[in-house]
Amino acid sequence: MSKPNHESVVYFVDKFSVPRASFEEFEKQMQYNRSFVRSISGLLSDQAMIGKDAEGNVTVLTIATWESKEHLEKAKALVQGEFKRINFNPVDFFQRLNVKMERQVYMPYQ
Numbered sequence: 001m002s003k004p005n006h007e008s009v010v011y012f013v014d015k016f017s018v019p020r021a022s023f024e025e026f027e028k029q030m031q032y033n034r035s036f037v038r039s040i041s042g043l044l045s046d047q048a049m050i051g052k053d054a055e056g057n058v059t060v061l062t063i064a065t066w067e068s069k070e071h072l073e074k075a076k077a078l079v080q081g082e083f084k085r086i087n088f089n090p091v092d093f094f095q096r097l098n099v100k101m102e103r104q105v106y107m108p109y110q
Helices: 020-037 069-085 090-097
Strands: 010-018 043-052 058-066 100-106
Touching: 010 020, 010 069, 020 043, 020 058, 020 069, 020 090, 058 069
Parallel strands: none
Antiparallel strands: 010 058, 010 100, 043 058
């Protein structure tokens, strides 16, 4: 793998707030998604972090680091194609499980 230009790297960050009762099903789908993403060219790293509150509700933070915005855009299209292939609708899934998601793309700072 070639070393990317530091300035072109992008960080695709998702934060999920998952009710305790929904976590098992959410985790299965998240693992499937992460496994698929790891097969896509341009992925530099894939990390997931977890935290729990006093009631057992879960916050999951995932960070996918991509070589460039172009690689990220290609990955998004491939993921959408995979979701269509397996008949997975993330909006319906999150609504059914009462999962809240925040998404942001970050660039390196200096």
